Amino acid sequence: MVAEGGEGRVFEVLDRPGILFKEYRRPVDASSLRDLVVWASASGSLDPVMATRVRLATAWPQSVVRGAAPGLADGLLMARAPRRFSLRHRDGIARLATLSYLTADPVRRAAAYGLVLPGQGDAARIGLVYALARTLEVLEHARPSVGHGDLSAKNVLWSTRRGPEVFLLDCDNGERFGPTGAPLGAPGRRRAMTPNWDDPTVPAGGNPGFASDRYSLALIFLRVVGAGHFPVQKRQRMAETVEVELALPSAVLRNPAMAPDAPLWAMLGRGLSSMAGLRPPASTWSAALSDVLIGLGASAVLEAVHAAQGSGASSIPGEPIVGPSAPDVAVRPRPARPRTEMWTFHRPVASGGHIPAAGGARGSQASTPPPAAPPAHLPLSAQAMAGLRRAFAGWKSLHRWAGSALGTPGRRSVGARRAAVCAVVDFVVACVGLLLFAMIVSPFLGI
Amino acid sequence: MNSEPVGVEERYAVFPFYLCLDVSASMAGAPIDSINRQMPELRSSVGDDPAIAEVVRFAVVTFSDVARTVLPLSDLSLVEAVPEVRAEGRTSYGAAFEHLRQVIETDYHTSRASGDRWYRPAVVFISDGRPTDEEARWRAAHARVVDPTWRRRPNILAFGFGHADPAVLASVVEGKPDRAFIAEEGAEPAAVVPKLMKGLISSIVSSSASVYSGEAQLTPPDVPGMTPIPVDQLD
Numbered sequence: 129m130v131a132e133g134g135e136g137r138v139f140e141v142l143d144r145p146g147i148l149f150k151e152y153r154r155p156v157d158a159s160s161l162r163d164l165v166v167w168a169s170a171s172g173s174l175d176p177v178m179a180t181r182v183r184l185a186t187a188w189p190q191s192v193v194r195g196a197a198p199g200l201a202d203g204l205l206m207a208r209a210p211r212r213f214s215l216r217h218r219d220g221i222a223r224l225a226t227l228s229y230l231t232a233d234p235v236r237r238a239a240a241y242g243l244v245l246p247g248q249g250d251a252a253r254i255g256l257v258y259a260l261a262r263t264l265e266v267l268e269h270a271r272p273s274v275g276h277g278d279l280s281a282k283n284v285l286w287s288t289r290r291g292p293e294v295f296l297l298d299c300d301n302g303e304r305f306g307p308t309g310a311p312l313g314a315p316g317r318r319r320a321m322t323p324n325w326d327d328p329t330v331p332a333g334g335n336p337g338f339a340s341d342r343y344s345l346a347l348i349f350l351r352v353v354g355a356g357h358f359p360v361q362k363r364q365r366m367a368e369t370v371e372v373e374l375a376l377p378s379a380v381l382r383n384p385a386m387a388p389d390a391p392l393w394a395m396l397g398r399g400l401s402s403m404a405g406l407r408p409p410a411s412t413w414s415a416a417l418s419d420v421l422i423g424l425g426a427s428a429v430l431e432a433v434h435a436a437q438g439s440g441a442s443s444i445p446g447e448p449i450v451g452p453s454a455p456d457v458a459v460r461p462r463p464a465r466p467r468t469e470m471w472t473f474h475r476p477v478a479s480g481g482h483i484p485a486a487g488g489a490r491g492s493q494a495s496t497p498p499p500a501a502p503p504a505h506l507p508l509s510a511q512a513m514a515g516l517r518r519a520f521a522g523w524k525s526l527h528r529w530a531g532s533a534l535g536t537p538g539r540r541s542v543g544a545r546r547a548a549v550c551a552v553v554d555f556v557v558a559c560v561g562l563l564l565f566a567m568i569v570s571p572f573l574g575i
Numbered sequence: 576m577n578s579e580p581v582g583v584e585e586r587y588a589v590f591p592f593y594l595c596l597d598v599s600a601s602m603a604g605a606p607i608d609s610i611n612r613q614m615p616e617l618r619s620s621v622g623d624d625p626a627i628a629e630v631v632r633f634a635v636v637t638f639s640d641v642a643r644t645v646l647p648l649s650d651l652s653l654v655e656a657v658p659e660v661r662a663e664g665r666t667s668y669g670a671a672f673e674h675l676r677q678v679i680e681t682d683y684h685t686s687r688a689s690g691d692r693w694y695r696p697a698v699v700f701i702s703d704g705r706p707t708d709e710e711a712r713w714r715a716a717h718a719r720v721v722d723p724t725w726r727r728r729p730n731i732l733a734f735g736f737g738h739a740d741p742a743v744l745a746s747v748v749e750g751k752p753d754r755a756f757i758a759e760e761g762a763e764p765a766a767v768v769p770k771l772m773k774g775l776i777s778s779i780v781s782s783s784a785s786v787y788s789g790e791a792q793l794t795p796p797d798v799p800g801m802t803p804i805p806v807d808q809l810d
Contacts, residue, residue, distance in 0.1 A: 217623060228625040237625065240652035248583075281626055323788035356583035357629075362789050363581070371580040460580070474654050 130208075135298075135320070141205065148208045149193065150300070155200035160313040161192045164302055165204075167274060178266045180438040183207070185263040186296040204300055213285040213295045218242030220517035227281040230256075231351040239473045246288065248355040248464060249380040251426035255292030257349045258417040259433045260284065263294060264341055264410035269444045272304040272312055277336035279344035280322035291432020309338040324357075328364035329402050342407035346399025349413070350374065350459070360457075364402050369456045372400075375464035385416075385423035386461070391450045392416055393459045401454035408451070411444045419449070523557070526550055587786055588692035588808050590793075591632045591648055591682065592779055593729065595671055596660060597702035598637040601737060603662035605765035606703060613772035614657040620776045621783075622651030630786040631779055632686070634678070639664030642674035648682040668706035668747075672716035675729075679720075683727050683809070693809045694791045696729040697782070699775060700747055703737030703764060714746075721749055730754075730793050730804055736767045753795070754804075771796065782806075 131138040136152040166172050168179055168188045182188055187206040195202040214222040215229060218241060229237055230253065234245040246252040260279075267274040276283075278301045285295040301319050304312040319335045321327065325347065327340035350358050354374050363370050374393075380386050395416060398406040421430045434440040530550045534543030598607065622628050628651055635646040637660050646657050679696055686693060698720075706713050721728055733744040736758035748754035758767045774796025781794035785803075792803040 221623075223623060226626070228629070232625065232629065240622070240625070240628070240650075323784070354583055357586055358581050358583070359585060359587060360581050373580040373582040375583050464583075472653065474649075 136203065140208075144205075146208050147190070147205055148187070149203055149205055151193075151203040152201070155195040155197060155202055157314045157317055158192055158194060158199055158201035160303075160317055161189055161201050161204055161300060163304055163313070164274070164300065165189050165192060167270070167272070167304065174266070174270055177439050177441045178270070181263060181266050181441075184436070184438050185259070185294055186299050188299045206299070209285050209295045209297070210287075212287040212289040212293075215241070215243055220520055220522075224282075225285050225287060227284050227286065227348065227352060230286070230355065231281065231357055232355065234355060242473075247377070249353055249376040249386075251421060251424050251429050252288050252292055253353050253355070254417055254420055254424070255426070255429040255433055256286050256288070256294060257345070257352055258414060258421065258430070259292050259437065260294045260348060261345060261410045261413035261417060262433065262437060263296065264345055265414055265444050267302075268341070268410050272306060273338070274302045274304050275336060275338055275341045276302050276344075277340055278320045278322055278325070279341060279348065280325035282322070284348065290436050292429060293433070293436045303335070305338045311335070324359070324361070326361065327404075328361040329404055337404065339404035339407050342399060342409060343404075345410055345413055346396055346407065349396060350400065360400065364400075364456070367402075370400070370458070372397075372457070372459045374459055374461045376461055378463045380424070381461055381463060383420070383423045385420040388461045392420065393461060394451060394453045395449055396459045397454040397457040398451060400457045400459075402456050403454065406452075406454050408447060408449075412447045412449060416449045523553070526553060584690065586691070587630050588694050588791075589630050589632050589686070590694045590782055590786055590791060590806070591634070591679075591686075591696040592782075593634045593636055593648075593675060593679065593696060593698045594775070595636045595638065595675060595698050595700045597639070597666055597671075597704065598660050598662050599639045599664055599666040599704055599707075600662050601666075601704050602764075605763075606737075606768050607660060607662045609765060609768040610772060611659040613769060613776075614659070617772065617776050617779075618651050618654060618657050621779055622654060624780075625652065626787075627780055627783045628652035631783045632682075632691075633779070634682070635660070636671070636674060636678065638667060638671035638674065640667055640670065642667070642670040644674070644678055648678075648686070665707040666702065666704045667708040667713070668702075668743075669708045669713035669716045671700075672713060672720045676716070676720050676725075679727050679729060693727075694786065694806045695809060696727065697793045697806075698729040698731045699778075700731055700733040700744075701771065702733075702735055702739050702744075705738060705740045705743060717747065726809060730806065732756075732793075732795055734758075734771055734796075736762060736764050736771075756796075 129137055129139055130148060136150055139149045139151065141147045141149050168174060168182050170179070172179070174182070187209065189204045189206055191205040192201045193203040193205065209224065211222075213225050215225045216222045229243065229245060234247055237243055237245055267276065276296060276299060278298055279296070283297045285297065287293045287295070298320070303319060306312050317335070321330065321336050321340075325344065327336055327343045330336055330340060350372065354376070358372060360370050360372065376386070381388060384390065386392060395408055395412070399408055399413070401407060418430060421427065431440070527550055530543055530546035534540060534547060596610065621631055621633060631651065632648045633646070633651050634644065634648040635657060637643055637645050639662075641664070645660055646654070675698060683693060719725070721731070731748050731754065733747045733755040735741070735744045735756070739757060741755070741757045744755040744757060778794050778796045782792060785792040785794065791806040791808070793806050794803045
């Protein structure tokens, strides 16, 4: 089993590498799923270039696994997220790269997990939203169009290893929409929305609508580029107007495309608006973010996104970026001040004792006075295991580093040199291992 | 119109959990070993998921003759390992409740000073025995923890096994229904404790998800009869 969630369980398919089987807890309507499968398949109406973009950036349903009861599906087959959509914590274990890593102070994430993440307002963060916009514009402009409906932190994976990329999960939550924006799926079908990532205009118990992905895209831009939570929905549900203060590095705000008076901010406000009709389509976002990246001198990011999505095919022309301000949401960019919290990762101390409180504090490191008589002793085995995992992760990275060059045409000589380094490391490790083994067994052999 | 803008420093309120653990001598062996074995899983399940770690703060308080804070209230993503606990002494409920009242009050003020807002804290009280201190003492200390005029008074869930007294545990949760659980008579602690710890992990994970919905709930471990408890946000 790969994962377990509220909807069901996900398993590897042994004879089909890269494919996963999602088994529902309760069988679901098969026809809606089948329609989604056909929509992105060769027999569907999607342009092949756009279909490739969807295939490379989503775990789109590929086949429906029929249930015993007629008209119901027990599960589906879908693509597994490629390995690059994971992050390796300092303990050496890889975890799915969810958006949660990006929606907080990167310094805090670095302290917690030992990860180096792009900073607030960084071109790589903008590139990730650009990659998402280019994926969503395909869904939105197809006929029929499709809305994902649950673009939450857990359902949007990201990677910057080959340039900014996203990979959408839970695409079986999608719905096809007709030209009027009415859903085409079976009536009564329930679709998920994750709290904190949901469209505030959708009433409790309701399904996400055609414009819900547009809201999610704007929210993801705000949270990913701004590296924070910006919890706006609660206020929006209470019909309050919302003013967002978006702190960004001064260097970013000096760029005309992101200057405080740039049309991007009014567009972001419209995207977050409770007036769903004001929300710009994904294609408008991709055009706007393309301009921003060029303005930031990050054309390489743009090209990397195109390459990762399988082609440099231009985006679908969108609406003009310039438009009215939303009456209910205003976004005010301002130069970022240094964050006041400090984050410290706590390792257990060397001889039995308590550890100080771990957390953030304004202007000073959080701490709790140590109690007088420490009763606890340390989990040395945990430390040793963590050390072993780190060493193993380092060894694997070294070999991947060599392997990636060996497998790239034109870089094979570099790869050969790296392979030689690996061989030396492996030889040394083997010698040390043999020595240790000999030291352990020699007393038993009387040597 | 809301006059306060939403800025990058606006965060969700955090949900503090205090694991209040009986480490009296009778817990020696399988129960304590089992707790120590499960702690890395708890740390990893909560701390390694940034969405959960963001809104959960976790502390471990142990009690025997005296009570101690083994792990101060922490963001588990910033802690590499929870220190192991050792069995010692007798079972002073009084020491446990006196210590809890003091640490919750101190932690609240420390958190507020660093900008964190709190949901009402949860205390998960685990014991395998009856209190060995004077009844008047522990009841007085307990009364201070559940004092309705104390704004930080926690929701308490109690779990007992071994020689724990159901009537005493019911008092610990103020007789509130569905908040105390006692293992079946004769149940092996080595079998009960792992289930309890796994239940605690899923309880923390589910409770953290409710924070994002805006209607926080303390989801008890998956024990028959226990139902989620709505949790209010403190000032």
